[in-house]
Amino acid sequence: MNPALDNDLGPDSPRQLLHGHVAAFDTPEELVAATQKAYAAGYRRMDAYTPIPVDGLAQAMGRGKTVMPLIVLLGGIVGGTSGYFMQWYSMTVDYPYNVGGRPFHSWPMFIPVTFELTVLLAAISGVVGMLYLNGLPRLHHPIFQAPGIERATVDQFFLCIETTDPMWHRDGTRTFLEKELKGHDVAEVER
Amino acid sequence: MPGLTQPPPTDAVQKNGANGSHGANGHGPRSPLGYPDRMMGPGETHASVAAKIGDIVLDGKHPKGWWVGFAAAFSLMMVFLFSITYLFYKGVGIWGINIPVAWGFAIVNFVWWIGIGHAGTFISAILLLVFQKWRNSINRFTEAMTLFAVSCAGTFPLLHLGRQWVFYWIVPYPNTMGLWPNFRSPLVWDFFAVSTYFTVSLLFWYVGLIPDLATLRDCTTVRWKQILFGIGALGWRGSAVHWQRYKITYLLLAGLAAPLVLSVHSVVSFDFSVAILPGWHSTIFPPFFVAGAIYSGFAMVLNIIIPVRKIYGLQSYITERTLNNMANIMLVVGLIVAYGYATEAFFAWFSGDQYERFQAFNRAFGPYGWSYWLLILTNVLVPQALWSRTVRTTPWMLFIVALFINVGMWLERFVIVIVSLHRDFTPSAWRMYYPTFWDYATFAGTIGLFFTLLLLFIRFLPMISITEVRELVAEGGSQPIAGPAMPPMFARLADRPGGNVP
Numbered sequence: 001m002n003p004a005l006d007n008d009l010g011p012d013s014p015r016q017l018l019h020g021h022v023a024a025f026d027t028p029e030e031l032v033a034a035t036q037k038a039y040a041a042g043y044r045r046m047d048a049y050t051p052i053p054v055d056g057l058a059q060a061m062g063r064g065k066t067v068m069p070l071i072v073l074l075g076g077i078v079g080g081t082s083g084y085f086m087q088w089y090s091m092t093v094d095y096p097y098n099v100g101g102r103p104f105h106s107w108p109m110f111i112p113v114t115f116e117l118t119v120l121l122a123a124i125s126g127v128v129g130m131l132y133l134n135g136l137p138r139l140h141h142p143i144f145q146a147p148g149i150e151r152a153t154v155d156q157f158f159l160c161i162e163t164t165d166p167m168w169h170r171d172g173t174r175t176f177l178e179k180e181l182k183g184h185d186v187a188e189v190e191r
Numbered sequence: 192m193p194g195l196t197q198p199p200p201t202d203a204v205q206k207n208g209a210n211g212s213h214g215a216n217g218h219g220p221r222s223p224l225g226y227p228d229r230m231m232g233p234g235e236t237h238a239s240v241a242a243k244i245g246d247i248v249l250d251g252k253h254p255k256g257w258w259v260g261f262a263a264a265f266s267l268m269m270v271f272l273f274s275i276t277y278l279f280y281k282g283v284g285i286w287g288i289n290i291p292v293a294w295g296f297a298i299v300n301f302v303w304w305i306g307i308g309h310a311g312t313f314i315s316a317i318l319l320l321v322f323q324k325w326r327n328s329i330n331r332f333t334e335a336m337t338l339f340a341v342s343c344a345g346t347f348p349l350l351h352l353g354r355q356w357v358f359y360w361i362v363p364y365p366n367t368m369g370l371w372p373n374f375r376s377p378l379v380w381d382f383f384a385v386s387t388y389f390t391v392s393l394l395f396w397y398v399g400l401i402p403d404l405a406t407l408r409d410c411t412t413v414r415w416k417q418i419l420f421g422i423g424a425l426g427w428r429g430s431a432v433h434w435q436r437y438k439i440t441y442l443l444l445a446g447l448a449a450p451l452v453l454s455v456h457s458v459v460s461f462d463f464s465v466a467i468l469p470g471w472h473s474t475i476f477p478p479f480f481v482a483g484a485i486y487s488g489f490a491m492v493l494n495i496i497i498p499v500r501k502i503y504g505l506q507s508y509i510t511e512r513t514l515n516n517m518a519n520i521m522l523v524v525g526l527i528v529a530y531g532y533a534t535e536a537f538f539a540w541f542s543g544d545q546y547e548r549f550q551a552f553n554r555a556f557g558p559y560g561w562s563y564w565l566l567i568l569t570n571v572l573v574p575q576a577l578w579s580r581t582v583r584t585t586p587w588m589l590f591i592v593a594l595f596i597n598v599g600m601w602l603e604r605f606v607i608v609i610v611s612l613h614r615d616f617t618p619s620a621w622r623m624y625y626p627t628f629w630d631y632a633t634f635a636g637t638i639g640l641f642f643t644l645l646l647l648f649i650r651f652l653p654m655i656s657i658t659e660v661r662e663l664v665a666e667g668g669s670q671p672i673a674g675p676a677m678p679p680m681f682a683r684l685a686d687r688p689g690g691n692v693p
Binding site for chain 2: 028047048049050051052053054057058061063066068069072076086087090091094095099106109110112113115116117119120122123124126127129130131133134136137138139140141143144149150151152153154155
């Protein structure tokens, strides 16, 4: 069975009408093993839906590290430097006042606010960045039409191979999920 | 948990376990040293966790204990609204404050509440980073407690301002007066510290809540609940790609919150220690305050979760191991606080400064001496009971000790704020402080506000993190036992898989 032969790309083809094939697994270990097999078989465009974060699952799908730490670091740097600048500017340039001849640029006194603003902007950029990269809030998604997907937030672990994968084939992928990966409740998901 | 497969010694941990079906099997294993070892009751599965915790929210019925608590808390909250209404009408003169005791109850209560607010982030962030998994069952609850305690705390400096309507002058913003706040003032640091702490705690709490709201969305069959929880969950679908970013973000937030929680009470202590007043001007204040904050925070957590786990039958999640560990932490920080008292007294003598020496003497033997000795009793002597394992693992005993600590920590702030202020440098300025009815009413009112918010939280949101408790299940935190039937809430879901495929 050569998947390339069935790569129908017309407007009414299954590839256009479907989101992908979904299969359920009972434990995180089974899901990770299945994902690794799917990756080894050449599938790339897939996603898994789990009730708990599963270690190594994203890596099994071939994903590298996320840029989240970098976003949080940048947020912290911006928060800290702008916080310090605000204090330096207001206390030495815009509104200096002399307290017993002490220096205007009394940097140790600026540390607490600098610290707080570093943490504040790092945290906000972390949460906003995470939601932005995840494409959330997004209240609807094709995967919600999959039968039994409610249990993806309760106790079932799902793997979805999407139609955007060049390897995807309506019958081939279905058989692959059922027979090779031993997933149960394999179903097509409409777009 | 390797210890979980051991045959259970005698123990009555799980006498009334989460599900009735656990009763026969309900003995907890113990660590080699004999401490309760179980993080979770037996027989818990991914589904049972979601069902047990989610049912508290989704089920319409609520225990009598909730209604009694809510009625009492809501009445007290009305007292709060009444007393601040009168305060806005009349001004801060209705309180007992005077010169030199200008800070009065307002600042005592502020520091007390903000201290209580420390346990939440300590438990959820610092204990997360040091892999204390037993915290997974209480972190959601304590984070909510933090938010509400900080809300109560935040009202006091605002109310104490006198001209409450210009509170925003402390915020640096371009204004027509051409003024800036004084960034060398600890009071401005305090504003930044408390507001940052509140914001970061809120973000941390909400991020933790997102997957749980998705679980509730998928568990309920009621349409409007599906819509509301769905909006709250922001469309969370448990995607592996999302989880990867989520997990790292959560850890980074914990890493950011960990130094933050230590900084907040340090900054609050600067309010005192930067002043030159004897009794305040001391370098031990930041660590001493942080230890005290964790002390009172843990005491408040215990005072709340002990009744709650009983009323809602959550002994399977909030186990004696959790109680024992919290009591241990309380004992340690309690000893740090006691050491702080000793250091204060010693350095007052060692400094050779007559004002410092007088202050230390006046604390113990002056007109407010009773408050100092009550403080030593409630905060130093009674908590020594925590050396006993029986006390640490018996909920009602632990509850009583925690109650003493909460009173003691309030007295500590009373001693620091009022006793230090009422005798300053010049005897002609000395004056006693007598709290009025409105002082007490406002304080009692914030207790009502706190518990009203907390009880509403218990009612409408999952008070235990479903996701994190499930992680414990996935790691084998719960022994499987033969077939507890799926709770009714899941009957609908149980029929679904394998259903009609297009």
